Amino acid sequence: MSRAWRRLALPVLPLGGLLAWQAVIWLERPRDWLLPSPGAVWWAAWDHRDRLWFHARATLTETLVGLGIALAAGLVLAAGIAASRALEAAVYPWVVASQAVPILSLAPVMAVWLDYTLTQIIVAALLCVFPVIVTAVDGLRGGDATLARTVRTLGASRGWTWWHVTVPAALPSLFSGLKLAAVFAVTGAVVAEYVGADRGLGYLTEISTAQFETALAMAAIAVLGLIGVLLFLLVALAERLALPHRHRATRPTWSTHT
Amino acid sequence: MSAELALRGLVLGRGEVAVLAGVDLTVAPGEVVALVGPSGCGKSTLLDVAAGLVPPDAGEVRLDGGPAPDRPGRLALMPQGDSLLPWRTLADNVAVGARLAGVPDAAARAREAVTRYGLAGFEDHYPHALSGGMRQRAALARTALAGRPVWLLDEPFGALDALTRAELHAEVADVWARLRPTVLLVTHDPDEAAVLADRVLVSGPRPMGRLVEVAVPEARPRTPAARAAVREHVMDALRAQHAVGRTA
Ligand SMILES: Nc1ncnc2c1ncn2[C@@H]1O[C@H](COP(=O)(O)OP(=O)(O)OP(=O)(O)O)[C@@H](O)[C@H]1O
Ligand SMILES: [Mg+2]
Numbered sequence: 001m002s003r004a005w006r007r008l009a010l011p012v013l014p015l016g017g018l019l020a021w022q023a024v025i026w027l028e029r030p031r032d033w034l035l036p037s038p039g040a041v042w043w044a045a046w047d048h049r050d051r052l053w054f055h056a057r058a059t060l061t062e063t064l065v066g067l068g069i070a071l072a073a074g075l076v077l078a079a080g081i082a083a084s085r086a087l088e089a090a091v092y093p094w095v096v097a098s099q100a101v102p103i104l105s106l107a108p109v110m111a112v113w114l115d116y117t118l119t120q121i122i123v124a125a126l127l128c129v130f131p132v133i134v135t136a137v138d139g140l141r142g143g144d145a146t147l148a149r150t151v152r153t154l155g156a157s158r159g160w161t162w163w164h165v166t167v168p169a170a171l172p173s174l175f176s177g178l179k180l181a182a183v184f185a186v187t188g189a190v191v192a193e194y195v196g197a198d199r200g201l202g203y204l205t206e207i208s209t210a211q212f213e214t215a216l217a218m219a220a221i222a223v224l225g226l227i228g229v230l231l232f233l234l235v236a237l238a239e240r241l242a243l244p245h246r247h248r249a250t251r252p253t254w255s256t257h258t
Numbered sequence: 259m260s261a262e263l264a265l266r267g268l269v270l271g272r273g274e275v276a277v278l279a280g281v282d283l284t285v286a287p288g289e290v291v292a293l294v295g296p297s298g299c300g301k302s303t304l305l306d307v308a309a310g311l312v313p314p315d316a317g318e319v320r321l322d323g324g325p326a327p328d329r330p331g332r333l334a335l336m337p338q339g340d341s342l343l344p345w346r347t348l349a350d351n352v353a354v355g356a357r358l359a360g361v362p363d364a365a366a367r368a369r370e371a372v373t374r375y376g377l378a379g380f381e382d383h384y385p386h387a388l389s390g391g392m393r394q395r396a397a398l399a400r401t402a403l404a405g406r407p408v409w410l411l412d413e414p415f416g417a418l419d420a421l422t423r424a425e426l427h428a429e430v431a432d433v434w435a436r437l438r439p440t441v442l443l444v445t446h447d448p449d450e451a452a453v454l455a456d457r458v459l460v461s462g463p464r465p466m467g468r469l470v471e472v473a474v475p476e477a478r479p480r481t482p483a484a485r486a487a488v489r490e491h492v493m494d495a496l497r498a499q500h501a502v503g504r505t506a
Contacts, residue, residue: 147341151358154358245385249384
């Protein structure tokens, strides 16, 4: 399929969905609070843009802080697990076992102990730390041993070899984990908002549904979707910048890698 | 820039199988020794042990009569197959060895070497955008630039067509004449041994034990007749070793 055709393919699904939605409105004429029209959702979003922006900022902050914590803790843990068999034996099985507990079920308990924002941050972090750890460990382990051995014979220290061979080899796998983590973090923050919060898009969705402001709730959900896509694209962009060799034949001018 | 490399009674098992069963081998300073043997006989394993990457079960590696340092680094290994870092450009890959050795103008010298090895114009290309032969030239340039006294080369010309291979043989012979490194060259190709090596050793099938030295007429560069003779001797030795391996 040519590039132009693929461009055209992109909006097909959402347009089809909108059309089907509008068709239901025309044919069934449901009450506004039951199913508002696409236009009504659009105008609700416009009228309440300040509120949406306020709550979006809250959710985005929780998501990003949670993601940051998961990334920092997950990478340190993964580096340790990949480097030491003893640490792997002591820690890795528990990391895996911890996933058997539905993380989201911890949110109400945590809300008892912690303040709202902190609960949301921690639930987001817990939900997205697992893909970070697993993909980082696999990436750090899976590199081509020949490369490491070659630079060792050329005089590289263990530290140099780790940083310049093992880590770059792990990045593609890690970026896959990050894409998952970015999306999971939004989910974690929003579900924790349902449990207890005084701000955030999850909170806004909940109170507007309760007040039969379905159009506003749907607008909040649309913004959540937007945030998820945005974070995903951000990670994809970081991946392109960090791994230029995966996408091009020659070194780009903006690459600082030497 | 050369040193004597001596492998003494090297023994190594991998899992259940014996791969090295008492290998002795000496390469004099500045000498080029070719090691020819059937696939799977333990040639790459021997180079790993020589480079200090894998400790032997018994025996030792000596450099200039003393024990080789535990840490790899004095012997530059060019491994079999691809060994360039995919995330570095050609020029950066070639410069790695020199950078690690602390050569001050590593980047400039790498660009020089890129031209010398026939890769001019591809300095900023990533390895995946180069042909297999170009990658091997780059790996060879990197090894040369690392300035190590001993080079361990594992089938360095494996992915080249016959013509390029002959050209590169001539260039490499030049480089060796200039730098005089001590070279242990693993190859499948009796011709290559005849062109490049001062001495030729032949191994039987796994496990690699006593190596048979074949008679080599003339010093390098050899006449076509002398090369043909070396090739015949190598083939004879391989056949004889193969027969021994079967009856053993
Ligand atoms: N990590 C390993 N674990 C178990 N066995 C191994 C390992 N590495 C190598 N071997 C075995 O050791 C033997 C020698 O392998 P090696 O790579 O040294 O052969 P080679 O002579 O270099 O062969 P080729 O000419 O095909 O490159 C092989 O039979 C192989 O099965
Ligand atoms: Mg081999």
